[in-house]
Amino acid sequence: MLDVFKFECRYQLRSPLFLVLSVAFFLFAFMLMGSESVTLGGVSRSLNLNAAWTIVYTQFFFSIIGMFGAVAIVSQAITRDYEFNTAEIFFTTGVSPRGFLLGRFFGGFVFAVGVCVAAMLGTLLASLAPWLDPERVGAFSIAPYLYALAVVTVPNIFFSSALFFTLAALTRSMLAAFIGAVAFIVLNIIIGNLVDPEQVDLLAMIDPFGQSAFSDVSRYWTVFERNIELVPVSGNLLINRVAWMSLGVLALLFTIWRYRFSLDPSVLRRKSKRARKTTPKPALTARSVEQVFNAVTPWRQLFSQVSIDLSGIYRSVPFYAILGFALLNVWGGFEGVGRFVGTPLLPVTSGLLRAIGGSYTFFILLIVIYYAGEIVHRERQAKVAEVLDATPFPNVVMVASKVFTLWFMVACLLLLAMVAGIIYQAVQGYTHFEIPLYLQSLLFVQGGSFFMLCVLAVFIQVLAGNKYIGMVAMLAVFFVLQVLPSLDFQHGLYLFSTPPVPHSDMNGFGHFWQPLIAFTAYWSAFCLVLAILAHLLFQRGVTDRLKQRIALVPVRFTSLTGLMLTFAVVAFAGIGSWIFYNTNVLNTYITTDELEVQQAEYEKTYKVRELDLRPEMLSVDSTVDLYPDERRLESKGTAELVNTHDVEISEVMVSTHPFITVNTLAISGAQRVEHREISGTHIFRFDQPLVPGGGAEMSWDMTWDHEGFANVNELAVSGGSSTRVVANGTFVNNSEIMPSLGYNRGAEIGDPATRREYDLPPIQRLPELGDPQTLNLSQFTVARRTEFRTRFSTSADQIAVAPGYLVGDVIERDGRRIYTYEMDAPIWPFFSFLSARYEVASDAHNGIAIEVYHHPAHTFNIEPMIRGTKKALDYFSREFSPYQYRQFRILEFPRYASFAQAFPNTIPFSEAIGFVADLTDPHALDPVFYVTAHELAHQWWAHQVVGAAQQGMTVIVETLAQYSALMVMEQEYGEDKMRRFLRYELDSYLNARGGELIEELPLVRVENQPYIHYRKGSLVMYALQDVIGEDQVNLALRRFIEKYAYVNGPFPTAADLVAEFRRVAGPEHQALITDLFEKITLYDFSVADADVEKIDDEWQISFSVDASKFYADGAGEETDAPLNLTVDVAVFPKPQDTLEDYQLPAPLVFERQTLVSGENQLVLRVNELPHRVGVDPYNKLIDRNPENNLRLLDLP
Amino acid sequence: MLKINALNKTYANGVQALNDVSLEVDSGMFGLLGPNGAGKSSLMRTIATLQTGDSGSVTFNGVDVARQPEQLRRKLGYLPQEFGVYPRMSPLTFLDHIAVMKGVADRAERKHLVEQLLVQTNLWDVRKKSMTTFSGGMKQRMGIAQALIGNPELVIVDEPTAGLDPVERRRFHNLLASIGDDVVVILSTHIVEDVADLCTRMAIMAAGSILLSGEPQQLITQLQGRLWRVVVASTEVDGIRGEMDILTTRRIAGKTEVKVIGNTPPVGFEPAQPNLEDVYFATLRDAGESVDVD
Ligand SMILES: Nc1ncnc2c1ncn2[C@@H]1O[C@H](COP(=O)(O)OP(=O)(O)OP(=O)(O)O)[C@@H](O)[C@H]1O
């Protein structure tokens, strides 16, 4: 065995596979660590680059992709002899099968681990690189590396090597091992999807790579913990590692038991038992045949070769295995398609197409890479090449046949996805099958680049001349293509793919057709060049070396080839120039880095003006003319500016959107003294400083149009602006189409590491809570509401909507529709303009008109929206204050973004969330109701009361909207569902903490951090009303509104809100309010043990509760704090089968008991059979480990 | 007519497989004899357009093979020394494919042709079987069948009879003989009888060079009267070897036959009737190749 082992090691050392993989892994790991622009998904930018957690996590990644390397290495170790027909020699040398197997296995295994160690070295070396941001590099420690090697790499590579070594040894086929590996991964994903996420232990066990167990422990870790701590090897992680290693050992034992030296790959052989019908031999008759060589001959040859190549595919078992796994793969993708707070979305075709794109791309890519190697080298591998190569076909026939065969495979996979999609829709009872849309998207829009990839893969295989080198080269090329954008190479002219084209039901593929066709034509021409080169360099006969083949080019180069090549090159260059003209001349090509440079420059130049006093806009009169077909919008208007301060104003900064063309912009009595087009900044200086109370008029005339098409990174660099003015479903706001006053803090770079790169000081996301300078500035960054009137026109087939009420009639003339909207009272200068071919559903409630403007096909959830609106209107106007408008409108917009936003009496709501949610499951949470209520609540929390622009401001707007929606939902759906919702909130909050980039803040000081103001906000408000009562909270909110609604400043702060809560809460709850709002407080409750005793007819449950409380600092470092709090304790009966698993049955006893830090002994009595006992069973408090609050009882 | 002119080929590993090979081959059967590694296959591959020489040229009926490989391939039938088959494919499908590749456009014609060849190579009964299951000889016959598809004017067969049983070998000989007189057939082999039986002309190759070429009968005649033999006990062979240059030794029924070449018979030797094998051995020995197999 040792000999075989040594032999294998020598072999592997010289094998290109090992070398290439190691180098690739090393470089990849080096880049991941050494370049800040390339990071692994799931690694937060707030962590140290060399955080212990990251090092281990990275090794998980490498050991998972390394699995394929391991499969290649070990299965090659065992199948090599068959492939090179050296098996006979080996089997007669007297080595025992066991020695042979183990020698080969361990030889391969050691090198498979070696590949991952190369990655580790890459990480390690890069972590010492001098160019890293020193702020993000912690002290060096070798421990995480050793830990990763022992806990991650060796176990993972061992079991995967063993498993697939077995498969390869028993089937004698490397392909089988590969398919096995892919199947293994896919099955894993599917099983992972099928298992209820609450089944943490099960999930931890079945994840073969141990990542689940690892993540469970570290899931809620903060930045501080992740930087230095390692997950202890115990519990689930330990069991998992041991279990999977044992499985590997079992697999090896099984191989030794079953393996025989023999040349007959009998395992997969089918016996064909066709009835032997004997056709009589034809008599020998001489007949001369005619050989025809004309223009049709190559086509005939091609046809025949394609059918030969295809038969090789569809006659092989693996192909069907691949189709099967592909099916599972997309199905898994469909299952995971957009859930919104746990509720599935309707299987609309757009959504499924998106899911296919997500789950399928990588799969198809692997297939293309693998099969290109198989197909291109098929003749050589089968040794028929020498026979075929001497027949008179032009090389191009073979090249084209290989390409067509790959295309066929890809097309099969794509069409399979379509069939799966249609079946999936049918199963869900959704029968609007859009087959043309499927075909368009799969075969062209999304699938186009796959077909191009096939040509590239064939070309690379031809060039490489060896399938393994070809596969690795193709992987490398693909990897480079993936990485280039993050290295700031983002132009579609070299990224070898077609631009991403989002599909929206409302707008179809919209304006994306043009760049799509342009880039497709461009790369097709390139593919033609590749194909011609492949023809010229084709391996024919015994011309193995590239050099020899290059020498043959002159012989192979005919005038026709020359013509074609010229045509292809000219087409490539011509279309390329046209694309360049569009992307770089008509439009501006800008990369993400350049964007950052601009952002940094803007901040450096204009930050000084942030606190400059500026006039307020007291009224706006605007004209907006939208030409949807041309994607052009004209915005004109005037605004009345007044100096509301008691000092003179001499200069004012005006911002316009960088994408809009400013035709004129003027302020009466002022001159523009500075203008920076790139950031849309204009500085005006008044001829005579504006005295307090003095006014001026600002007027503008701007055009937003789109000429030609922009580069493929447009969606990324435009921040969504490129999909705002569209053919159907335009949605723009005032910051995009009107000038606004003052410095725009939102344009600053937020990421601390990037800021350091540009020498920017640490960001101050918001001024301190209580900062006197900003008390007079609202969250809308103005101090006064505005009178608003707009004349908004669009094409005759669309409806245009802006805030305010429709005044007069809609004027129709010259193929245009003109609407005039006016608000009867001043509103915050936050205006939306939407236009689409809408259908309108109307209703009314207590004199308030309710309208839903929707895409005609999206009628599914109109009713819940209207119902939600009514319920919420009732609750809010009863509990808080009257609704200030006489109309409430919801408007659908395309799924280019998925949010809803509250403008005065107007709520744009994305196509992707509410309109297509599937509300048929009565147990699921109703996201439509929830979002509707939340957005409606903003008519109070934002439009009635808004906070000062400083820390905590989003508590008033977002946390209170969450609370309001929660209360309406609880009233509608009951406590059970609320708990489920809160559990989502708790989970999101705890998860998001680890991703905090700067520092976590207590709720009252939140700096626009969604995980705090939404997620934690819900939890805090729910706990508060649970303790002090909903009435009391609402009383406080009423008082808060009375005090602050419609003020012109000073605006309230979150501290003012907390003060109102304190006022109604009573002294016993003050400490809790401090913990909830003013500290980052975490609890940890668990039932340590419990005894049940039967006393007479009653059951007495004595149990001990471990309780603790921590305060965390901004980085997540925790300190113990003494706990003294009344907490829910309860005993539950066995749940009925009818209950959903998230539901708890009604408790047998429910009490509030005071708990202190440490162990608490408690006793409860019930008179029915108890089943579980729990502390804070409904997770009302922020519990770091919410799972262990309930405990199953052992009955005597 | 096939003309090979000063052809040289050195492989990347430094082996000079063809060394200034010049040869003219007229229509009819041409045999190529030579030891392993002589360069026969290299030569045949070069003629068959599967590789190019470093210098020199190959022309067939005036067509330069290296410059217009396509032209030659249209007239070529080639059986490589070693080849495989597509897995899970029947000879019927495969031969049909080769026929298409060779420009046989008419479907019925193709069918007829393929069926004829299957009968001629005795593969009719297995025509629908997967070739993966074929024995070495069956595979070889399939190879022969494909080489004969179309109307080849140049047939190159590299060790066509390797692995064939005597019956099949005979069948092959007959098949080859029936191809037609105006076709150039080049056949390489180690079996001297094949050449003797079939070829009108032949050449002997070693270490990349053509050592001798001509008509077999004429070459044999040249040895007439110069070849001597004696049969002795095996123990005496070493004694003889000390005294003179032995051409060949051969065991016959426990004794050893020793042949030598000379103008006068050595003592105790009797005249021997030369055959092609003797010519082969003599030529190789003259070229300095070791042919003494004891
Ligand atoms: N592709 C190749 N690369 C390198 N060397 C080669 C290659 N093909 C053949 N050779 C070498 O060239 C020499 C001639 O080989 P060739 O196959 O032409 O001989 P042959 O006469 O056909 O031998 P055999 O009777 O064994 O078939 C040998 O030394 C061989 O090792």
Ligand SMILES: [Mg+2]
């Ligand atoms: Mg040979």
